[in-house]
Amino acid sequence: MKDPAVQIEQLSEELRHHEHQYYVLDAPEIADAEYDALMRRLQALETQHPELLTPDSPTQRVGGKPREGFIKVPHSSPLLSLDNALNEAELRDFDRRVRDLLGGAEYRYVTELKLDGLSMAAHYRDGKFTQAITRGDGTVGEDVTENARTIRSLPLRVKSGLTAFEVRGETVMSRRAFERLNAERDAKGLSRFANPRNAAAGSLRLLEPRLTAERRLEYYTYFLLTEGRPAFDSHWRSLEELRHLGFQVNPHSKICRTIDEVFELCNAWEGKREELPYDIDGVVVKVDSVEQQRQLGFTAKAPRWAIAYKYPARQATTTVEAIEVQVGRTGALTPVACLKPVEVGGVTVSRATLHNEDEIERLGLQIGDEVVVERSGDVIPKVVRISSQGCYRKAFRLPSHCPVCGSKVVREAGEAASRCINANCPARLKESLLHFASRGVMNIDGMGEALVDQLVDRGTVRNVADLYDLTLADLVNLERMGVKSAGNVIRNIDRSRQSPLPRVITSLGIRFVGERTAVFLAEAFGSMVAIEHASLEELQLAEEVGPKVAEAVVQYFSEPGNRDLVGRLLKAGLQFTYASSRPKAGPLQGKTLVVTGTLPTLSRDQAKQLIEQAGGKVSGAVSKKTSYVVVGEDAGSKLAKARELGICTLTEDELRALAEG
Secondary structure, eight states, X not given: OOOXXXXXXXXXXXXXXXXXXXXXXXXXXXXXXXXXXXXXXXXXXXHHOGGGOOTTSGGGOOSOXXXXXXXXXXXXXXXXXOOEEOSHHXXXXXXXXXXXXXXXXXXXXXXXXXXXXXXXXXXXXXXXXXXXXXXXXXXXXXXXXXXXXXXTTSOSBOOOSOSEEEEEEEEEOOHHHHHHHHHHHHHTTOOOOXXXXXXXXXXHTOSOHHHHHHTOOEEEEEEXXXXXXXXXXXXXXXXXXXXXXXXXXXXXXXXXXXXXXXXXXXXHHHHHGGGSSSOEEEEEEEESBHHHHHHHOBOSSSBTTEEEEEOOOEEEEEEEEEEEEEEOTTXXXXXXXXEEEEXXXXXXXXXXXXXXXXXXXXXXXXXXXXXXXXXXXXXXXXXXXXEEOOSSOBOOOOOSBOTTTOOBEEOOTTOSOEEEOOTTOHHHHHHHHHHHHSTTTTOOTTOOHHHHHHHHHXXXXXXXXXXXXXXXXXXXXXXXXXXXXXXXXXXXXXXXXXXXXXXXXXXXXXXXXXXXXHHHHHHHHSBHHHHHTOOHHHXXXXXXXXXXXXXXXXXXXXXXXXXXXXXXXXXXXXXXXXXXXXXXXXXTTTOXXXXXXXXXXXXXXXXXXXXXXXXXXXXXXXXXXXXXXXXXBTOOHHHHHHHHHTOEEEOHHHHHHHHHO
């Protein structure tokens, strides 16, 4: 059995990845039900091993990170997610907890259809709309004010006795608008949106408000706040006031006085959901009284006074006629089942994801089999199980070379996905360009999705290094790109040549090599050339570089296309050498320290500064390379790991004494 700490770390990393795909890129790889199952597994493990619970665990988070490209704005109060009830028993458990916590007091529920869209907060002052902020990570969102102004169901002026207030709700795209949008994209030869939720999220985040207006978004409100708190003592009263002010409130909201009424309503809407003009994936249930909401309080990530009753996935049976392989934007190869078309919940499905080789093996699936297909959360169809084996079956094997570019496919030990590691692969190119140009990497302002799409689709850019060959003439004829904008982009590309080596390393998109690891590699080797020619053993001498990271670096430079890319970036004038700013000498020179727990007088940053000024390095993880572990109050698993490895521990006073020599 795996070590619980290892299981928790692996689950956490998987959830963080899917949060990024869902909340940041609007490109979910798994259905909601699968995500919920992963989260529940992690919650169960952390409940069994509370000493392993950390503040950065996905179970302690509200949502995903805000997407780059818009100004970040803090919310007046957190936009918390909701816990889910997947069946009648879990819904009744929620009701029992409410009843017990309220000590027998009377209470009632407000039920609202769970619209499938993008959460947004709209702010008003003196009756005028002033700002709109997306959910983001629940604490900080993105300012989309100009785009929100194009939503006709969002009033720009209201008559209210409140000087300043905030409205929260859901931005959605109707099924009719979604079908119209995809038809237009088909006519232009563009890729289709997977579902109305992704289309709404992408439309609200377009950099051109005119295009957002063409998407015909709608905004349904469900919270009215003043100074981040409910404006009235009853949630139902807030909904009535929102209607009175002219906001669009879902007409199917209802007061229920018992959990039996709630469950009857949930069942009724499950059967009628296809009659609605928009997608729903359940019903939200909230305690009506705001005072009782305060009594019930919150967990780390969700209110105790509300829950989302989520509908089960929809299923149908059909035949697998073939299996194709898609190469994703990160290079991952995904087998896709080509199905005999079948209707699943009112939608004709002809393709379904099989995720990876392990999933095909687990299912025992072969071409020709009859399978059960599911639309979990109304998002991406998937094959659930084999219904019966076909008469003429054919086994499937994932190709050894990328079907797009022909480069070698790599599957690392312990990982489910096989990947194309060629950064120049056409299937990966758009994602590689966006990563390269992003703010935390080469910081090429203006190099957003719209520009990247045009550059790649027109064949102007076939390689990341092609950016440094772009001229004003290449850009001025592109859509929404005038002479001034084109000139700014060219200047920003030129300015990026001065980015330091750690950023250049990060820009390559090597797996597991983020900003922090890139700094350690630059400090350890001093040049890109040295990193390129370093062996596995030599790479692992760098701080926080273990076998997994070292193998990823070696694999990256083993691909000829990647070596050619690095060579072209060198010729383009990027910074390929690095002079560390860390002190070269000091009492802690050559020592690696880990700080854990709360120190008496030093903050974590102050302790780090003290160590680095004395020539030492600070690591976030305890390993055999660790020289000392500085221990404060409430030290957890890192202290246990230090004792297990026999690493010397220090108090704050002992650290100061060592640092002073």
